[in-house]
Amino acid sequence: xxxxxxxxxxxxxxxxxxxxxxxxxxxxxxxxxxxxxxxxxxxxxxxxxxxxxxxxxxxxxxxxxxxxxxxxxxxxxxxxxxxxxxxxxxxxxxxxxxxxxxxxxxxxxxxxxxxxxxxxxxxxxxxxxxxxxxxxxxxxxxxxxxxxxxxxxxxxxxxxxxxxxxxxxxxxxxxxxxxxxxxxxxxxxxxxxxxxxxxxxxxxxxxxxxxxxxxxxxxxxxxxxxxxxxxxxxxxxxxxxxxxxxxxxxxxxxxxxxxxxxxxxxxxxxxxxxxxxxxxxxxxxxxxxxxxxxxxxxxxxxxxxxxxxxxxxxxxxxxxxxxxxxxxxxxxxxxxxxxxxxxxxxxxxxxxxxxxxxxxxxxxxxxxxxxxxxxxxxxxxxxxxxxxxxxxxxxxxxxxxxxxxxxxxxxxxxxxxxxxxxxxxxxxxxxxxxxxxxxxxxxxxxxxxxxxxxxxxxxxxxxxxxxxxxxxxxxxxxxxxxxxxxxxxxxxxxxxxxxxxxxxxx
Amino acid sequence: xxxxxxxxxxxxxxxxxxxxxxxxxxxxxxxxxxxxxxxxxxxxxxxxxxxxxxxxxxxxxxxxxxxxxxxxxxxxxxxxxxxxxxxxxxxxxxxxxxxxxxx
Numbered sequence: 333x334x335x336x337x338x339x340x341x342x343x344x345x346x347x348x349x350x351x352x353x354x355x356x357x358x359x360x361x362x363x364x365x366x367x368x369x370x371x372x373x374x375x376x377x378x379x380x381x382x383x384x385x386x387x388x389x390x391x392x393x394x395x396x397x398x399x400x401x402x403x404x405x406x407x408x409x410x411x412x413x414x415x416x417x418x419x420x421x422x423x424x425x426x427x428x429x430x431x432x433x434x435x436x437x438x439x440x441x442x443x444x445x446x447x448x449x450x451x452x453x454x455x456x457x458x459x460x461x462x463x464x465x466x467x468x469x470x471x472x473x474x475x476x477x478x479x480x481x482x483x484x485x486x487x488x489x490x491x492x493x494x495x496x497x498x499x500x501x502x503x504x505x506x507x508x509x510x511x512x513x514x515x516x517x518x519x520x521x522x523x524x525x526x527x528x529x530x531x532x533x534x535x536x537x538x539x540x541x542x543x544x545x546x547x548x549x550x551x552x553x554x555x556x557x558x559x560x561x562x563x564x565x566x567x568x569x570x571x572x573x574x575x576x577x578x579x580x581x582x583x584x585x586x587x588x589x590x591x592x593x594x595x596x597x598x599x600x601x602x603x604x605x606x607x608x609x610x611x612x613x614x615x616x617x618x619x620x621x622x623x624x625x626x627x628x629x630x631x632x633x634x635x636x637x638x639x640x641x642x643x644x645x646x647x648x649x650x651x652x653x654x655x656x657x658x659x660x661x662x663x664x665x666x667x668x669x670x671x672x673x674x675x676x677x678x679x680x681x682x683x684x685x686x687x688x689x690x691x692x693x694x695x696x697x698x699x700x701x702x703x704x705x706x707x708x709x710x711x712x713x714x715x716x717x718x719x720x721x722x723x724x725x726x727x728x729x730x731x732x733x734x735x736x737x738x739x740x741x742x743x744x745x746x747x748x749x750x751x752x753x754x755x756x757x758x759x760x761x762x763x764x765x766x767x768x769x770x771x772x773x774x775x776x777x778x779x780x781x782x783x784x785x786x787x788x789x790x791x792x793x794x795x796x797x798x799x800x801x802x803x804x805x806x807x808x809x810x811x812x813x814x815x816x817x818x819x820x821x822x823x824x825x826x827x828x829x830x831x832x833x834x835x836x837x838x
Numbered sequence: 839x840x841x842x843x844x845x846x847x848x849x850x851x852x853x854x855x856x857x858x859x860x861x862x863x864x865x866x867x868x869x870x871x872x873x874x875x876x877x878x879x880x881x882x883x884x885x886x887x888x889x890x891x892x893x894x895x896x897x898x899x900x901x902x903x904x905x906x907x908x909x910x911x912x913x914x915x916x917x918x919x920x921x922x923x924x925x926x927x928x929x930x931x932x933x934x935x936x937x938x939x940x941x
Contacts, residue, residue, distance in 0.1 A: 352911045353911050353912065353913050354911050354912060354913045354914070358914070359909070359912060359913055359914025359915075359916075360913070360914070360916045361913050361916065368919060368932060369919070369931070369932040369933050370919045370922045370923060370932055370933065370934070371916065371918070371919045371922075371932075372916050373916055373917055373922045374914075374916050374917055375917075378917075378922060386907060386908065386909040387907070387908050387909070388908070388909060388911050389908035389909065389910060389911065390910075390911035391911070392908065411899075416860075417860075418860075418861070418862050419939075420934075420936045420939055489939065490933065491938065491939070492930075494930050494935065498938040499930075499935050499936065499937060499938050500935070500936050500937065500938050500939045501930060501931075501933035501934065501935055502933055502934040502935075502936065503932075503933055503934075504922070504934070656856070656860055658860075660899070661899030661900070663899060663900070665907070666900055666902065666904035666905050666906070666907045667900060667905055668905065668906055669905045669906060
């Protein structure tokens with residue numbers, strides 16, 4: 333009951349390692365996973381005195397491309413900063429990151445909202461979108477992206493016991509691996525929305541091909557921040573959730589709908605490595621906060637960890653002391669200045685993204701949104717589908733009459749996994765489908781003869797059907813299919829059967 | 839430093855303790871007294887810069903005038919594990935070793 337009076341306010345921070353060949357500021361190999369400890373290091377990533385970091389051009393460009401794919405503005409000026417803190421995984425005593433002038437700002441990602449919002453009238457507020465953006469679906473919701481910036485990963489800590497003594501082991505192979513941080517505005521209103529957002533972000537990252545975004549290897553890490561606000565009256569829920577697209581959005585001109593009084597606390601849950609854990613951690617936090625709020629307590633602002641075995645979050649006392657990172661501009665790295673043409677050049681390197689692909693599949697091949705979404709889910713599947721289409725006679729010209737194979741047929745074969753597309757080439761698939769569909773399209777005359785035979789052998793069933801017993805049709809259908817020895821497909825038989833029952837003379 | 843925007847540019851005990859904890863230093867009461875004085879003097883000295891008229895001067899953190907210094911994404915040879923660990927006293931099976939950190 334109480335839950336209807338509360339509304340979760342959720343923002344996300346996502347860290348993701350880029351799959352460049354070399355590290356962010358030195359030439360050590362970036363692919364650290366599974367390597368012998370401390371075999372991919374040099375004076376730069378070990379933080380030895382006198383070493384000079386030089387940014388990896390590809391990493392910086394990829395970060396900008398991701399920003400563009402998320403609809404961000406790319407400021408023409410950007411720089412690196414030092415974030416100072418002491419921790420054994422950070423040998424320099426500071427992390428090279430970006431503070432006030434990140435590579436990309438003010439973007440958005442549109443998700444399919446799990447809750448249907450009513451009065452959803454802002455589908456036509458365009459103008460901020462990039463030209464290649466598909467039209468917006470009605471059940472969509474935009475999650476604003478505050479920033480996308482470039483930084484470096486830290487070393488990896490292992491907690492162990494050596495000679496009966498508890499200690500921490502450090503492997504610096506991961507130190508200095510290019511890390512992109514994505515920060516959303518607190519626009520997410522449920523754990524399910526968070527999960528959908530993360531899946532979609534993951535998909536886009538994979539499409540652009542800049543990271544494995546492998547959760548198990550820790551190359552993508554999630555940090556939700558959660559608070560819960562009490563709603564004064566129930567009916568403004570849906571309006572509150574509609575945040576303006578794009579820009580800052582705080583205090584939009586007329587007070588209608590948008591009331592941005594966020595709770596004065598938030599709880600961050602650190603280093604979650606699966607979408608489902610993120611969802612569970614958020615749900616756990618929401619109900620914990622509601623309980624506290626119902627007791628007139630405000631949940632303390634803190635950082636919490638996620639215990640995946642117990643399915644709970646726990647307070648991380650060690651990190652409670654107020655963060656004071658004393659950011660200042662990285663003096664060793666000159667700033668970055670882009671030209672407009674460099675930005676548009678990077679933009680042109682972004683492949684067709686999932687939403688655009690879904691729209692094109694629907695428009696070009698008359699697929700349903702459902703089919704198109706499944707095909708576009710993984711880039712390789714979409715590519716396979718299009719390859720198969722391109723070699724299907726007739727289809728690519730939109731002439732599906734000559735050939736029995738329609739885009740829908742191919743889509744079905746792939747979606748229903750009737751062929752293993754990892755082992756079947758598109759050519760083989762098309763051949764397979766045309767063989768099958770020839771068998772399925774049994775000769776009409778032959779089929780008619782079989783049906784007539786079955787009908788005259790089962791006069792009772794025929795009269796039952798005529799007096800309105802629908803089950804008799806299924807019985808007759810079964811008989812016919814048995815007679816055809818499975819050579820005809822059920823739909824074809826059914827059509828013909830009904831036709832002959834109604835007009836036996838034809 | 840948020841507390842030092844007043845005219846005296848003096849640090850409080852609390853400021854000193856805060857800076858010490860960021861630097862992971864354990865200070866005695868006497869230390870705090872001593873550093874409070876010393877650090878305040880330094881800040882006071884640096885505050886002399888405020889006497890300059892900087893109205894028409896653009897803030898900068900870079901004086902070389904360089905921009906867009908990048909390297910290509912090419913892998914170079916790393917140190918060997920032995921070289922990487924050469925200067926540490928505590929090592930174990932190829933790892934650096936430090937006192938246990940609790941998370």
